[in-house]
Amino acid sequence: EVQLVESGGGLVQPGGSLRLSCIASGFSFSQSWMSWVRQSPDKGLECVANLNPDGIAKYYVDSVKGRFTISRDNAKNSVFLQMNSLRSEDTAVYYCVRDPLYHEFDIWGLGAMVTVSS
């Protein structure tokens, strides 16, 4: 079965850190671009980061540059999002998404809720 399962969400204070993890199964993970897409009531759906199969080419939305880091471990079929210096506006559901050619986002995880609040 093709699936993506996120973990690591939770409640964190402003300025804190969280690390999201996503485990993939049912497809060739090591050959797939992967993205993190977040969804909030204020901003809707937003692609915050993506990463090519070899873990070198990366994209970050301007609002998270310097604070978030996307990485992967192909041996463990996993992709990660390290989130530092979290702000209230980072509060959202974070989805792990397979990102085939030109962001066609064909497989989505169940999502991980991140709440940044004091």
Added chain:
Amino acid sequence: DVVMTQSPLSLPVTLGQPASISCRSSQDLVHSDGNTYLSWFQQRPGQSPRRLIYTVSNRDSGVPDRFSGSGSGSDFTLKISRVEAEDVGVYYCMQGGAEPPTFGPGTKVDIK
């Protein structure tokens, strides 16, 4: 960034009747490779988004044929030929050919 707009934002529909959602982009979405990377997603209540349509008009596996996508340039449409109860949710268009990828605000479909 390419701005995606949708109309209407709310669409009450009668079961068995057709529905149509418009999506417009702030620039032409034709990519240099000749394709147009416009996708449609459905998000049912409490669920993750699910892709229905890619490259304007290609239906994903398992998507009922009552869903169809059309359009070109900067003007696109998602049509549901006969709305069923399971179609309730929010529908998003998204462009992926220009960086960064951007989503529309969503159209909420519910039953009258």
